[in-house]
Amino acid sequence: MAKSARGEPLIVMAGVEKFFGAFQALHGISLTVHSGEVLVIVGPSGSGKSTLCRCINRLETIDAGRIMIDGEPLPEEGRALARLRAEVGMVFQSFNLFAHKTALENVILGPTKVKRIPREAAERQGRELLDRVGVGAKAGSYPAQLSGGQQQRVAIARALAMEPKAILFDEPTSALDPEYIAEVLDVMAGLARDGMTMVVVTHEMGFARRAADRIVFMADGRILEEGAPENFFDSPRTQRARDFLARILTN
Amino acid sequence: MAKSARGEPLIVMAGVEKFFGAFQALHGISLTVHSGEVLVIVGPSGSGKSTLCRCINRLETIDAGRIMIDGEPLPEEGRALARLRAEVGMVFQSFNLFAHKTALENVILGPTKVKRIPREAAERQGRELLDRVGVGAKAGSYPAQLSGGQQQRVAIARALAMEPKAILFDEPTSALDPEYIAEVLDVMAGLARDGMTMVVVTHEMGFARRAADRIVFMADGRILEEGAPENFFDSPRTQRARDFLARILTN
Amino acid sequence: MGVITDNLGLYADGLLGTLKICALVAVAALVLGIVLAGFRVSPVPPLRAVGTAYVTLVRNCPLTIVLFAFAFGLPEVGVNGSYFIFGAAGLTIYTAAFVCEAVRSGIGAVDTGQAEAARSIGLTFSQSLRLVILPQAIRAVIPPLGNVAIAMVKNSAIVGAFGVGGELYSVANTLNGARGEPALPVYAGVVLGYLIIIIPAGLLLLAAEKRFRVAR
Amino acid sequence: MSGSVLHDVPGPRGRRRIAIASAVAALALIGLGALVIRRLAANGQFNSGKWSPLFNPGDKDFPDVWRLLGGGLLHTLTAAALAAVFSLVFGVLIAMSRISAARWYRWAVVGAVELLRGVPVVIAVFFAAQVLPAYGVRLPLLWYIVIGLTAYNSVVISEIVRAGVLAVPKGQTEAASALGLTRGQTLRVILLPQAFRSMLPALLSQLVVIIKDTSLGAFISYEELLRRGLITVQTLHNPIQTYLLLAAIFILINYLVTRLAIYLEARLSGRRSGRPVPG
């Protein structure tokens, strides 16, 4: 399932360190995500997966190292930062749909307010995207009226609406009832097939094996392993990874 | 893995109906749980699994039908009800440890206050139980200081401390981070092996297949199927069950 | 500012008087409020109705009217007392409604799951109340109850404005009204007096909240 | 139905006990009511002279009384409306400056807020009415009550607004940032609208407080409803009846405001708490 051609480097992290107070959450992270690549990050709870993701679009600041997006250093603030963020989409564990706006309004907010696309065009595009993720019928519903799976698909459509160069997914299915997980993973697999650059933090090992081009295994804020899915799952090199896989694959 | 000998009927439900206002949550439920049996209830969200569980120890009252525990009708109130409840343990999805008490205090509260066991003996037994579920080191910790998996294991120890005839588990792993699921399921599988009578509502199909003596499939407040795990998983009879399994087993 | 230093004794007496009213009302309103909260969560419908009616009526009625009704209404039906008693009684009646709501919300803040867990290990009603619900409810009740207490201190000024002598508010009346001292320093002194009570009370409340939060 | 936090669902014995307790409580209430009525009657409180000017349109004093009280009610509502509007405006401004203030002057804002919160409203009103004129600020009495109420309530409202904005889940801000919205856009488009909805009940409760506190105007001779009520009592000598009426008016108004709060809360959260519709 992995795509063959490897594109240009799109996200480059070099020697990234991150502290929360005295606690170091990331230790010298260096990682390159190529255009069109699907990178899946796995690892035990608290290993820094979310932190890594959030650093990429600067929801967290970093304390050392560099992050480059499409060849440019990550801006530190202001409009430049806002523009960069619009180019890297993000999908959260808890959906974070705007609670006071309908599905469609959620999707067109970015295009109309940030990209200043006329409302009509934005709505047309928004409806297409909602159709694409399979919730076209729910355009007028508020988040609270949607199931978790539907909400997360709207959130994906919202990210897509900005036509980002890459999308970060931070445990997109962890907050879902089991029966809704599949529908969200399906949409993500579809995006992967369509060539979207994706960084995915997940505990869904089935998805990781099927959809990932590369797996990164983190523990204690460090990248311990990195490689093709079949290598990682079938012959993990470190004891930590073996333990982790043993625990998570039991059920 | 299923135990061979079938014990006496311990929990008997006959024609149980339950309404929430005008909404009927349970339709004519008849079900017998035998001593030493592990019964797993599965079904889509909102199908009435939790309600069924909660009726058994009268956290919900029923509107029609009968429930018998160990040959006696379920008492309706007072000391008799309290005594019965002490004989049927319950483990909740959200743990419900007493927030103002340490792990050990949680475990010994029932024995000292209900069974009037001297505090010292209760503490000794409590520590043994905490050891048995693998959280002996956390005896002095408050719930907020424990991980979800640890909290749920303390909750199981608390239920065990009353030496119940049966334990009801209502989605005991749904609120857990994925990596903690296994440790709780392991404890439950251990109990099952030791011959505890268990009614388990769960979405963990792996556990259901391995540990259950019998599977009950519910939808819309009705029991649609009932049978041995291998029969249910490999050849579900109803379309509802097939749909449910298809959705939940995708990942 | 000379007015304040010249009349320190008067201000000190006023402060004491306010504290006296507040202490009395605090105890009485706490008792009445808890009884009412008991009514409101009781399974007995008429008691619930009484609790609800009391809270709805009293909370929506200005304290001023409660006070006037007590001081000038009750004597009409032969109930006599001093302004101090009437003032304290009126403030008690008023404050109790808020105490009741604070206590009720504290009980409501306890997760139903806690009660269900208590029941499912076989604790009886009184045991689960004593061992599980109340200990947690009390923690949840402290912050709102503290705010009610602070509001009560401030409301005692209305009791003062209404004619009970010897508390902080009446100091302003004596100095500014009767003696014609300039208003600004006189009132500044009175405000200071209230702050002397309210700021430490607020800090105490904060400390209590923190302490009980850590203890879980 | 499921039991409450306190009580299990009662069984037959429990239901019987509740029924008996209900009967006893109801009897006690009736007895109490009877006692009160007897006491009132014994003291001549049911004499029509005490009620008729207030409630009987045929009474010769009725038009005068209601012209007086009606005007008072109008004054009450005017003062409440002005105080509410000013408090809301200043409250939002204070909250915004507290959220976005530079460190050194945030300290000053917090200090002022805490100071004002510690001042009894009645003192604030008197302060306005006594101190301002002494410094040459002479205004109609209405404005002293409005100023006093605004001073107090705007800081309370600022805390409500601040808490409301801070209570919007962090994820909403993050999602907005991730879309590329600027800080200002996030505040305007995402945070304030959501905060406003969650604040509405608290704001309306504060409106109840303001309405009640207008009655402090009686102490500075502002002829709002209570002061006018005191004036009618001087002539009619019927304090019990008049205070009952005044209380009823205030309670009715405030009850309606409270109902409105509950209604709006239900309406606004209806969209947010509706059960997901599968499919």
Add this chain to the structure above:
Amino acid sequence: GSSGSTTGTPASAQSKPTFPANTTMARLAAAGKITVGTKFDQPLFGLKGLDSKVAGFDVEIAKIISAGLGIKQDDITFVETPSAQREGAIQQGKVDFVVATYTINDKRKQLVSFAGPYYQAGQDLMVKKDNTTITGPESLRAANAKVCSVSGSTPAEKIKDYVDGSKIVLFDVYSKCADALRTGQVDAVTTDNVILLGLIDAGGGAFKLVGKPFTTEPYGIGIKKGDVAFCQFIDSQLTAASADGRYARAWESTAGKVARATPSLPALTACS
């Protein structure tokens, strides 16, 4: 109730009076309107009625003075000045003068000036209508009477000169004394006669005033401190009203309905 009295309109006030420039009188006359502080809750002297008009002897005095300035009744704005706020209201210019059962004393004179006095109040006794044994404070001891007053008040202190402490009953408000008198728990109530008159009015004919004041409380008209010209003007108006009967009519249409004797204008004190 209101009095349709015409005491404020003297025969001479038809033509506009003239005053020396830069005096308070000139200013007020030119403005054609005036603001007067009075009580709104003192029966018979200054009481706001159901018709929203203030009525009473103080109000009539205010009308007499205003009429002297050529100001019509309808152009007088009455503002409530409770006891504690009278000096402030005058000093801050909220009112042009105050007629509000305002006892002249030295402490107040340091803050404001007084014209008048226009009435000599004094501590008196109130008894039941049919009581004949109590004729004055000296008769109390002989009648073995219990006397009621308000705790902490000046009258409660003064009455100790006439009866034993054990015979004095103290409440916190006068209305309770009236109740006690009605039910026979006490035999007399003592305080300023003006307040007693109000109680008698409210008592519906059950009480009467003994009419032997044994202290003197001269009621003055408070004006800005040092406004001698205005003080003298007011005094002249009082004197004129006393002479032409408007003063007596003012009393008779108000407090006189309850008090038997119509007072005569007390000797005026010099303006300073």
